Amino acid sequence: MGKPFDSELEKIDTSYEWAFNIDIKQIQEFIFNDIKPLIIVGSGGSLSICNLISVMHKNIGYNATVVSPLGLFNSREIINNSKVILISSSGKNSDILFAYKEACRNNPIDVLTVCMKSKSKLSALILPSHSIWENDIPTGKDGFLATNTLLAYFIIFSRVYNEFINIPISKNFNISLPKSILPENLSGINTFSIIYGKWSEPVALDLESKITEAALGNVQFSDYRNFGHGRHHWFAKRKKDTSIIALITPYDKSLAEKTLKILPPDVKVIIIETGLLGYSGSIDLLIKSFYFINELGKDRGIDPGRPGVPEFGKRLYNLQYIKTLRDINKRILSDNEFNSISKKLTDINAFLHDTVYINQWKTYYDQFKNKINHTDFQAVIFDYDGTLCSSKNRFSGPSYEIFDLINKLLINNIIIGIATGRGKSVKTDLRRKIPKSYWQKIIVGYYNGTDISTLADDNSPNTKNTNKELKLLLDYFISFNIQTNNVSFKLRPNQLTIEPKDKNTWIASKMGLKEIFYLGNNNSKFHFLESCHSIDIIPINYSKNLVYNKCKGLIMDNNTEVNILCIGDRGDLNGNDFKLLSNKYSLSVDTVSSFPDSCWNFLPPGIKGEVGVLHYFSKIKIQKDQFTIKI
Numbered sequence: 001m002g003k004p005f006d007s008e009l010e011k012i013d014t015s016y017e018w019a020f021n022i023d024i025k026q027i028q029e030f031i032f033n034d035i036k037p038l039i040i041v042g043s044g045g046s047l048s049i050c051n052l053i054s055v056m057h058k059n060i061g062y063n064a065t066v067v068s069p070l071g072l073f074n075s076r077e078i079i080n081n082s083k084v085i086l087i088s089s090s091g092k093n094s095d096i097l098f099a100y101k102e103a104c105r106n107n108p109i110d111v112l113t114v115c116m117k118s119k120s121k122l123s124a125l126i127l128p129s130h131s132i133w134e135n136d137i138p139t140g141k142d143g144f145l146a147t148n149t150l151l152a153y154f155i156i157f158s159r160v161y162n163e164f165i166n167i168p169i170s171k172n173f174n175i176s177l178p179k180s181i182l183p184e185n186l187s188g189i190n191t192f193s194i195i196y197g198k199w200s201e202p203v204a205l206d207l208e209s210k211i212t213e214a215a216l217g218n219v220q221f222s223d224y225r226n227f228g229h230g231r232h233h234w235f236a237k238r239k240k241d242t243s244i245i246a247l248i249t250p251y252d253k254s255l256a257e258k259t260l261k262i263l264p265p266d267v268k269v270i271i272i273e274t275g276l277l278g279y280s281g282s283i284d285l286l287i288k289s290f291y292f293i294n295e296l297g298k299d300r301g302i303d304p305g306r307p308g309v310p311e312f313g314k315r316l317y318n319l320q321y322i323k324t325l326r327d328i329n330k331r332i333l334s335d336n337e338f339n340s341i342s343k344k345l346t347d348i349n350a351f352l353h354d355t356v357y358i359n360q361w362k363t364y365y366d367q368f369k370n371k372i373n374h375t376d377f378q379a380v381i382f383d384y385d386g387t388l389c390s391s392k393n394r395f396s397g398p399s400y401e402i403f404d405l406i407n408k409l410l411i412n413n414i415i416i417g418i419a420t421g422r423g424k425s426v427k428t429d430l431r432r433k434i435p436k437s438y439w440q441k442i443i444v445g446y447y448n449g450t451d452i453s454t455l456a457d458d459n460s461p462n463t464k465n466t467n468k469e470l471k472l473l474l475d476y477f478i479s480f481n482i483q484t485n486n487v488s489f490k491l492r493p494n495q496l497t498i499e500p501k502d503k504n505t506w507i508a509s510k511m512g513l514k515e516i517f518y519l520g521n522n523n524s525k526f527h528f529l530e531s532c533h534s535i536d537i538i539p540i541n542y543s544k545n546l547v548y549n550k551c552k553g554l555i556m557d558n559n560t561e562v563n564i565l566c567i568g569d570r571g572d573l574n575g576n577d578f579k580l581l582s583n584k585y586s587l588s589v590d591t592v593s594s595f596p597d598s599c600w601n602f603l604p605p606g607i608k609g610e611v612g613v614l615h616y617f618s619k620i621k622i623q624k625d626q627f628t629i630k631i
Helices: 005-009 012-021 025-032 046-059 069-074 076-081 094-105 121-125 148-165 201-213 231-241 253-262 278-300 311-317 322-327 335-344 355-373 400-411 424-433 436-441 468-478 503-519 545-556 609-617
Strands: 038-041 064-067 083-088 110-115 131-134 191-196 218-223 242-248 268-273 379-383 415-419 442-446 451-454 487-492 495-500 526-530 535-539 564-570 586-591 620-623 626-629
Touching: 005 278, 012 148, 012 278, 025 083, 025 110, 025 131, 025 148, 038 046, 038 069, 038 094, 046 064, 046 083, 046 148, 046 201, 046 278, 064 069, 069 076, 069 094, 076 094, 083 094, 094 110, 094 121, 094 335, 110 121, 121 131, 148 278, 191 201, 191 231, 201 218, 201 242, 201 278, 218 231, 231 242, 242 253, 242 278, 253 268, 268 278, 335 355, 355 626, 379 545, 400 415, 400 436, 400 609, 415 545, 424 442, 436 442, 436 451, 442 545, 451 545, 468 487, 468 495, 468 503, 468 535, 495 503, 503 526, 503 535, 545 564, 564 609, 586 609
Parallel strands: 038 064, 038 083, 083 110, 110 131, 191 218, 191 242, 242 268, 379 415, 379 564, 415 442, 564 586
Antiparallel strands: 442 451, 487 495, 495 535, 526 535, 620 626
16 A cells, blocks of 8 residues: 655655646635635645645634644534634545534534545535635645645645735745754654744644654654653653754744753754745745655655555544544534524524523524415515526626516516625626516615616616715725725715725725724714625615615505515625615525514525525425415
């Protein structure tokens, strides 16, 4: 089993050249389009790249947690407040497949899987709203120990974060290791004590993994200062058969030198050092550590690439344990109940011990579901971006499947409302794929309901006669040039739209814009509405609910009982669908409010947006002038 480790090292040039040129845009968009805390999941050798991602994510000011698949299961209380990245070289072992399913069950903000093999078992599980980055590395499958895939991951994620931090990534790595760093006689050394700093910690983890997995010795490891809290005592008793491996980068060189200088002169020390900064230093150290492992293996008479795997090791690797975990983790709530209620209560795990509270929410869940399932609807109002139209279709319009749904409703005389923050582009999208004979039955609320007309109206939306108070507000924003120099403004008659120039700074920009808005006491005059890609500010007397009122008025001419289903993606406070989804019958395809009698999300884990709309409406029964839906 495995490959000669020498042959793995011969491919390093190929793997890091490939990693420098592969497209990484999808990974960048996942991390930096709405930056959130990360949970990074990996097993074995993959844990070292998970650690590097954690170091880099913390370096830009956001928390990151590294866990194994079992660690993810044990950390499920924090999943729904984080984005999840799963790292796997082949995407086929049972642990990573379990980790993906477990992540989905606990409603993370988003999920990305990263795999060095296309069409893997993992990719077959990925839900439509989740992302998978998979490419076949040209060096092929690693041997027993992670080498070329690990190096590629180090380079790829360094490039990803380089877009945010802009620290140059060096290509001048030393693909060799001077033998002078090795002690003259390694045969008496059975234990290695690895000490590390910030940018060398991922390499320390990899060294521990390789030395242990290939049975090259015992391993201890700690950072430079934790070494001073008792770890050093080992060398007072066991220094004859122990060597320090000191990983040194420019970041911690001074601390490393002072630490090593204090040690007794007869303590054996192996120094693996880089002169490169930041993640370039991590990559350089990783390559050098590979060569160290190769030399250590030769000294021990063990090829690290194929050390031999005992039968019990194979059985441990393939151990079926998932049912055991499920049996000890039975929830008060069913999976469906937990899925929907946890979207209402982002800290649901803090309340699971309170059976009275949770049973109350089970009652709310049942009541709302029953209400939706036993109502005849005469109209439906959709948000547009993030609901009918996904981000990837923003400039081409909703999918064929969405228009097929809309046209089926129109054929049966169902009134349709479209509430959008956009203007003419939405009219163009809708007219292109909806027959003209139905345009009069579609009510469009342009610019968040500030301009309402039928799709047939050629004069809407209006782009003239700007609201004077909005113009003053725009001038007020612009006066804070530090907070607003990374955004652009578009002023419509009754809407001010703010969009990012640089997505990497959008989170900080939004916070600054909100502070300016409330500093000027404008909350009494205007709504501050957030969508996935912009901020819209409109006068307080306007909202998407004006579309609701217009649709209701049309139906009341023929029917005294009016039931309208509202569907949007941003039902949370400050979301641009908050008011629309506060109506009696309202479903979200993403975020929700905390109200128990409106704005629920019943979609399965991993389903959102346009796909969520289609999921809901796969459960409808259409009759003339009305429809029902069974959630």
